[in-house]
Amino acid sequence: MPLVPTAELVDRARAAGGGVAAFNVITLEHAEAIAAGAEAAGVPAILQVSENAVRFHGGLVAIAAAARSVAQASSAELSLHLDHVVSEGLLKAAQHTGFSSVMFDASKLPYGENVKATAAAVRWGHARGIWVEAELGRVGGKAGEAPLDAHAPGVRTDPVEASTYVAETGVDALAVAVGSTHAMVERTAALDHGLIARLRDAVPVPLVLHGSSGVPDEEIARAVAAGMVKINVGTALNTAFTGAVRDWLDANPAGVDPRKYLVPAREGMAGTVERFLRVVAG
Template identity: 40%
Template sequence: MLVNLQDILKDAYRNHYAVGSFNGYNYETFKGIIDAGAETQKPVILAFGAKYLQNMSLETAYALAKSLGEGSAAPVCLHLDHCSDLATVFRAIRAGFGSVMYDGSELPFAENVKNTAAVCRVAHACGVTVEAELGCLAAGEHSHEGSATSVQVYTEPALAKQFVEMTQVDALAVSIGTVHGLYQAAPLLRLDILEQINRLIAVPLVLHGGSGLPEQDILACIARGIAKINVNTEISVYAVQQTTGLLAAQQPHFSEVSLNQIGYVKDIVKKYIAFSYKEGNNG
């Protein structure tokens, strides 16, 4: 069933677990993500990034998610991920997305506040949840989000409090040392910053850059307010590697390749579901 993001995150934030947000861009990723949620009986967030509008339209993404999601007993939220274009955000709301992320993280603070507040006014009137970002993540290996020139800018706790109060955003993505893509070295997370932010604001926090993050780091972040964890690159890298091996070993029918790829997506989604859904985690 398709739901609003707030329906999922409220309980996660209250009970100290996190919901996985997994990027989809074709039938195989959409079905793999939704099937993994159904098979584990856990909610999932199906994130469709604005970058993937070349793969399918917003309307097609909604139609596909609705068709697959209505057959699942587990809640599914279709979420627009990383979008800095206001017109596209509003189109996603009209198309039926249950949540949108307006990403003004590269703008001056005042402009980010202004645009995010405008999105919140429209989205909330339509029953849609809004995520925003404050701070900036660097780009890691195989990153397909952000840019190669992106540099780490940590989220300032006092500004995070001001931002949430001024925008009325429902969830806030923060920068504490994770990167988009895979890690080239062990991540150095600023849990002290995350803890300060969590003390100052009372909305679910979002961790982008979940691919490859060790389980102990994920649990430590969940204990400090993270209720949504984004995973994209690891799914892509794993599925490509497994597909390459399949094609090298045999000459399958194209339809069989698709079925196998659904399974590859499920492997990674289920891995992060196992990490994240640990109620009562104390860090």
Template identity: 50%
Template sequence: MTLATTADIVGGAVTRGAGVPAFNVITIEQAEAVVLGVADAAVPALIQVSQNALTFRHGMAPLLAACRELAREAAVEIAVHVDHLDDPDLTRAVLERAEELGVGSVMFDKAAAPHAENAALTARIAQDAHGRGRWIEGELGEVGGKGGAHAPGVRTDVAEAQQFVGETGVDLLAVAVGSSHAMTERTAVLDLDLIARLSAAVPVPLVLHGSSGVPDAALADAVAAGIRKVNVGTALGIVGTAALRRELAERPDVVDPRSYLRGVRAAIRDEVARLAAVVGG
């Protein structure tokens, strides 16, 4: 398969009434596991690199280029997305190199700012992204777990969501419907009625963040209610770290990283395949 665009993958999911799994990666091994896992499930997907992951690396190009090349060789359609950018200058730098690095979309996240500032900045970034043929995801208020407005119990307002999309021209909207970032237990309770009302009222696909904390059945229900992009990150870290601990405990004298990273990659691959089938199967 060739490297796909976010527009093609998410647009296809909208047509089918399906979900698109979107997996955040930090290492090449995680990226390989994502590509292999979604191929196992035969589900198109997004591979995502966050601003935090980019700044962890030495430069944006190496990891994004690796994701691009893995996507080009994948057995299913995969698009590359840069997630949770809150620095306008870095966002513009990513967009300037989007074609070179295979980036199909970005998320500009100024949700911690006052509404007017968030909308104005997001609108400017959206104009730049669209001028380069890329999609942009925005966020109205913060998703819980990052210290913002969408703490547990807080929900996206339907009218405000409509207004924000109209003001900014975003192609995707992240919504607060009961999930939180960085959850290590799958105990989140989603407001499915709110998802359905948002889906009916907002003219762009909806994105669920914090999906690692959502049980499988609720993820499937969220897609049925109207969620079209499902972000997963922490879950990969949970299974990968557990596998690494097992590998090193079983072979405490090992020093070759390949010998233990194979098991880590395999564990993440299995989790990706399972979640991809739940979301997009």
């Protein structure tokens, strides 16, 4: 099936009062698992490649081509999203590699610099038909960062500041800090659902939840009901992948053919994708 623009999937989910899940692609097996999970659930999904994954592969071209080929061969409605982009060079590579959307991450910058950099990214993206997401607040757990308490003062996104930020930058979607953290391997995060509702009322654009791997199913469902639209999942796929590989190697210590353990790894991720999609879709 042809790629579907991220904007279309997000707008459709928002209009229906639901959500759409976005899953991180690190390897070819991740992309295949996301497509298989979406086909099994019968709902759309977003394949997203982060700047960290691009760095791991030594560039964007190969992993973008793999994700694009998998998505186009699938019967599910799938889009490609470039996630947590910091470098201008990677931002500008989006238009040539099949990505219809980018999350431009200037969240580490002081507020004024964040606004300036994000507004420039939005102007560049909109001139080329690219949907742009940004982040306000501090969703901890990113690679290379010190641990961050998601409930510490000043961490969560302020609705008044969010309203101003969206107006000043022109972003199409806003990732907000409401109690989740990147890279959680246990699903124990408690979200601030009142804050989600206030943010929904404060800004005219869809809200994005990062760090959803650590959020229990019921919390995700409540978050979508309160106004979250795009739900990002990454670590949960890696947990399923690595767990399946460990189990196979423990049972087959003499095994050397990676296909033997990549099959259960891919199947485990596909099951995880399907489950998240059913929760997010409602």
